[in-house]
Amino acid sequence: QVQLVESGGGLVQAGGSLRLSCAASGIMFSINGMGWYRQAPGKQRELVAAIRSGGSTNYADSVKGRFTISRDNAKNTVYLQMNSLKPEDTAVYYCNSWPRPSEYWGQGTQVTVSS
Numbered sequence: 863q864v865q866l867v868e869s870g871g872g873l874v875q876a877g878g879s880l881r882l883s884c885a886a887s888g889i890m891f892s893i894n895g896m897g898w899y900r901q902a903p904g905k906q907r908e909l910v911a912a913i914r915s916g917g918s919t920n921y922a923d924s925v926k927g928r929f930t931i932s933r934d935n936a937k938n939t940v941y942l943q944m945n946s947l948k949p950e951d952t953a954v955y956y957c958n959s960w961p962r963p964s965e966y967w968g969q970g971t972q973v974t975v976s977s
Contacts, residue, residue: 864888864966866957871971874947882942882971884957889964892935897960898942900953901970911942912960924950947975 870882882898897912911931912920919931930943940957954970 864964866968868957868968868971871973873974876948876975876977878947879945880973882955884940886938889959891938895960896933896940896957898931898955898957900955902953949975949977951975
């Protein structure tokens, strides 16, 4: 069974940084693309960043230059380094496989950015 456990969220002031982690099990992690997604109140879940098995990355325009996705295949873990955070980055952040997310989603980690 797929398990995705996100951590690292919190409350931070605008301009601050956070590093999110996601431990994955039950998937062929090393051969899967992985993504970070977020859902803000009243909005649909959206893809923030993705990383292919080979390490190449994609970013939403809204986070380019501020966020960095990385992975450690030995630890089955994907990371999201978030710098220069803005209030509009406030959301629950989830990880999942990419480009086809598993039907199983973790509990997510809340990121709140105050102005």
